[in-house]
Amino acid sequence: MPSDTLRNTRSHLFYQTGHPRPVLDRAEGIYMWDSEGNRFIDGSSGAMVCNIGHSNPAVLAAMQAQMERFTFGYRLHFVTEASEALAAKTASLAWPGMDRVFFVSGGSEAVESAIKLARQYAIAIGQPSRWKIISRSPSYHGCTLGALAISGYEALSDPFLPMMQAMPKVSAPRAWLDGLDPADPATGAHYAAELERKILEEGPDSVLGFILEPVGGASTGALVPPAGYMEAVREVCTRHGVLLIHDEVMSGGGRTGRFLGGQNWTAAPDILAVSKGFGAGYVPLGAMVAQGHIVDAVMAGGGFLHGFTYAGNPLACAAGLAVIAEIERQDMMGNAQRTGALLKRELEGLMPRFPFIGEVRGMGLLLALELVADRDSKEPLPPELRAFDRLTEQAYQRGLIIYPRRSRGGYSGDHVLIAPPMITTPAQVGEIMERLTDALTAFAAECGLEAVA
Numbered sequence: 201m202p203s204d205t206l207r208n209t210r211s212h213l214f215y216q217t218g219h220p221r222p223v224l225d226r227a228e229g230i231y232m233w234d235s236e237g238n239r240f241i242d243g244s245s246g247a248m249v250c251n252i253g254h255s256n257p258a259v260l261a262a263m264q265a266q267m268e269r270f271t272f273g274y275r276l277h278f279v280t281e282a283s284e285a286l287a288a289k290t291a292s293l294a295w296p297g298m299d300r301v302f303f304v305s306g307g308s309e310a311v312e313s314a315i316k317l318a319r320q321y322a323i324a325i326g327q328p329s330r331w332k333i334i335s336r337s338p339s340y341h342g343c344t345l346g347a348l349a350i351s352g353y354e355a356l357s358d359p360f361l362p363m364m365q366a367m368p369k370v371s372a373p374r375a376w377l378d379g380l381d382p383a384d385p386a387t388g389a390h391y392a393a394e395l396e397r398k399i400l401e402e403g404p405d406s407v408l409g410f411i412l413e414p415v416g417g418a419s420t421g422a423l424v425p426p427a428g429y430m431e432a433v434r435e436v437c438t439r440h441g442v443l444l445i446h447d448e449v450m451s452g453g454g455r456t457g458r459f460l461g462g463q464n465w466t467a468a469p470d471i472l473a474v475s476k477g478f479g480a481g482y483v484p485l486g487a488m489v490a491q492g493h494i495v496d497a498v499m500a501g502g503g504f505l506h507g508f509t510y511a512g513n514p515l516a517c518a519a520g521l522a523v524i525a526e527i528e529r530q531d532m533m534g535n536a537q538r539t540g541a542l543l544k545r546e547l548e549g550l551m552p553r554f555p556f557i558g559e560v561r562g563m564g565l566l567l568a569l570e571l572v573a574d575r576d577s578k579e580p581l582p583p584e585l586r587a588f589d590r591l592t593e594q595a596y597q598r599g600l601i602i603y604p605r606r607s608r609g610g611y612s613g614d615h616v617l618i619a620p621p622m623i624t625t626p627a628q629v630g631e632i633m634e635r636l637t638d639a640l641t642a643f644a645a646e647c648g649l650e651a652v653a
Contacts, residue, residue: 219593227254230621230628232601243595243620243632244603248417248566251453251477252526253621259482262522266515275512282517289524290487293459295468300495302488302504303512307449308342310473310486311411315346316506318409318443318471321494324501330408333445334398337369338609340419341411341447350411353419355610368402370394372416375426376559376570377578388428396436409443409471410436414461415563417450418605421570421615422562425465434467443494446472449486453477454527454622456564457537464563470494480523483516532622533564539624540564546633547618553652554640556581565622570607571614580613581647588614591643600635 222234230253232240245251252259266282273280287301302317304310315333322330335341337352348357349364357366373391375382380390399407410433416423437444444467451461452474458464460472471494475486498504510516527533544567547560558572571587573579581587588604591614595602607613620632644651 219596229253229255230624238599240596240599240601241620241628241632241635243600243618243636245477245619245621246481247476247603248450248455248617248619249476249479250481251455251622252480252523252530252532253623254481256480256482256523256526258526258529259480259519259522263482263515263519266518271513271515273514274509275507280512280514280517282514282521283512286517286521286524289521290474290489293524294472294489295460295463297491297493298468298472298489299492300490302490303517304475304486304488304508305484305510305513305516306486307447307473307475308344308347309508310449310475310488311342311347311350311447312344313488313506314445314447314471314473314490315350315409315411317488317490317494317498317504318445320498320501320505321443322408324497327405327441329405330441332368332402332407334368334370334395334402334407334410334442336372336412338372338419338607339369339411339413340417342449351419353610355606368398368407370398372420372423373425373429374420374423376561380426382424382426384426385428387426388430388432391426391429392432392436395433396440399436399440399442404440404442407440407442409445411445411447413447413449413451414464415451415456415566417447418603418617419607419610421568421605421607421617422566422619424561424563430462430465430467443470445469448472448474449476451566453480453523454533455536455566455619457533457540459527459533461563461566478523479516479520482519482523483513484510485513485516485520527622530623535624536564536622539622539626539629540567542626543567543618543620543624543629543632546629550637550640553637554644554649555652556587556644556649557640562619565624566617566619568615568617571616580608583612585647586614587643587647588616590646591616591639594642594646595636595639598635598638600632600639602636 225235291299335350339352341347345364350367380387446462446469471490479485559570592604603617607615
């Protein structure tokens with residue numbers, strides 16, 4: 201259908217936003233063009249997905265080569281070179297001992313697979329009383345009922361509570377908001393102690409796992425855990441026989457400077473979920489990766505009672521293998537560290553000019569701005585202002601795409617994620633900052649907030 205027809209035809213699609221959007225015509229690198237020739241900077245990599253940028257020729261060539269052979273082979277009928285190669289590569293990039301891979305189509309499926317594997321492992325080793333997955337609040341782990349039950353984002357889960365088994369929650373380690381020093385290992389120990397208290401409160405024999413995002417995603421806006429936290433929660437889980445699950449859906453794929461965000465620390469998980477940047481938006485793709493002894497026990501107990509039609513799809517796996525090859529060939533993880541550090545300094549430089557920026561946080565090219573009414577008290581802006589949405593729209597009008605969310609459980613607080621592709625250059629950081637600064641200035645004027653000229 202021609203783009204002018206699309207613009208003038210009533211859409212039968214429905215999405216979460218009511219904002220009108222132009223017709224996408226093409227995309228290359230960090231840029232996207234609509235059908236009228238307007239150029240946008242993809243400052244959030246879509247939904248933190250397009251980690252290697254758009255229209256990478258090597259990935260497109262790998263997909264074309266696979267399509268010329270076959271596009272689908274059901275995993276129960278055939279072994280495919282693409283799925284075997286990607287599984288081996290994924291295992292090599294994961295933690296030692298995490299050498300079993302189960303492919304899926306997206307993040308919610310990856311998390312769902314992780315918690316179902318954990319449950320079947322408990323049954324297989326004679327611990328059927330373990331069924332509770334402790335998670336954090338706020339958090340977001342996916343939109344299926346199982347993944348939503350372990351999410352701590354009430355605005356998304358409250359309507360569905362009668363339909364699911366809500367799981368126990370502990371506080372996300374938001375040291376800044378709680379007035380604690382994130383550089384002090386005592387802060388990490390403080391939040392880990394809360395986890396241990398929750399395990400004891402629920403009954404250790406009933407607790408199956410603890411799930412966390414190594415670096416926060418949409419619900420906590422690029423939250424980096426305080427010193428000592430990752431190691432401390434690993435110790436707590438080990439002490440009580442609780443499986444540690446890393447949700448790497450957003451922090452995986454190289455964006456934090458390591459292929460897996462959790463690899464910035466020394467505490468290995470038992471199971472992890474990865475998606476988004478894993479396939480970089482070329483084809484829907486994700487994976488659950490687990491310690492070998494967990495999978496061995498489940499398979500010996502009758503097999504993994506779970507699956508998806510497109511698990512191990514050869515076209516998706518061929519694309520994913522090419523994505524990883526490009527990440528390594530172009531040293532994108534190194535660039536994420538270097539360019540991310542530059543972008544973070546530039547964002548921090550906005551704080552004197554815009555007092556409503558309460559905090560700049562993140563790691564690599566997964567960064568966020570937290571918006572507040574008062575920086576000292578950390579009081580959020582009035583919820584009815586919808587600051588997260590207003591700032592995003594001001595940026596969009598200036599050709600910059602950023603990613604908005606509520607920051608305090610879904611009903612209040614505001615942050616925006618700035619997470620451009622890992623190919624972003626220092627010059628392109630300048631382009632992002634120019635548009636973002638203009639958007640912040642317009643946002644401040646629109647909302648009557650203080651801004652220093």
